[in-house]
Amino acid sequence: MGQFIEDQIGMISGAVGPVVFVKGNDGKGIVRSKPTPSKAPASPKQQQTRNKFALMKHFTGLLYPILKECYTDFLGKDNARDAVRSYYMAQVIVQEQDAWRIAYEKVLISTGRVRAYVPVSQSRDAQQVVLHWQETTQQPFAESGDLLSVLLYAPDTEDFVFYKACTTRAAGTHTLELPEALSTLPLEVYTTFSTATETDYAYSTYLGRMV
Known part of the structure; x- marks a missing residue:
């Protein structure tokens, strides 16, 4: 130099x-x-790290238009993008034997201080998913006008549908009409609430896999 x-x-x-x-x-x-x-050539450890990052980038890339809007708590990072990448690398992309996989139960589609969705029951048939939840309108950071959003993700095909602001917290129940592409596939289901202005979200709730 x-x-x-x-x-x-x-x-x-x-x-x-x-x-x-x-x-x-x-x-x-x-x-x-x-x-x-x-x-x-990359060492085995370097290649593992690259593979992990590649899977994180691919999966979050599919959902990023949703994530960048719904991450309203940056988890100590400077912006939504850094928050998403850091969280998914630490929590969602996990090792199973010699391969990386997505821990769907750890996926967060939103973050924030709004009171989270508390499930009561959920069911599906070929064309519908029916959700029931606790209204929790008497609890802190919960308003009757908070808006429900739902993500249905099909791991087999990587297809998904996002029902944004589809009803209010006070409704206590909602029926989602499934698109034909998802009607026969196992679905990972995530729910969240936002404020009526959609400027702040809750930490999302994983409802499990529906088959």
Whole structure:
């Protein structure tokens, strides 16, 4: 790494051939070798980490339009994207023998301080899913006008449907009409509430797999 002194014209920046001109933490100009990608094969541990990250990125990528809106508690991170990635890497992508899998019971589709969905019962037939829940309108952070949202996800095909703001907390029950593509598939089911303005959400509730 070399160092050079700025003149009145200003500091050079960027790459020139095999070297890069940058500004150091002290404000001085620095010349260093341009980094080159390593051609060494990944170690088994490195490859495991890459596989884990790839599965996390693929799964959260499918749901990210939902997650980025419904993560209203960033879990100590700076934004929803970092919160999602950190949580899924730590909790959702788990190792089973020599492979990574998704722990569907750990999936969070939303975070926030709204009171969570408390299930009473749920059932399905070929065309419908019927939900019943505790209204909890007398509890903190629960309002009768809070809005229910439901995610149905089919692991076999990676198809899903998101019923956004489909009814209120006070309703206590709701029937979802299934699209044809999901009518015969096992479904992972997640529910959450948001405020009426949809600016804050609850930590989502996993209702299990419906077959």
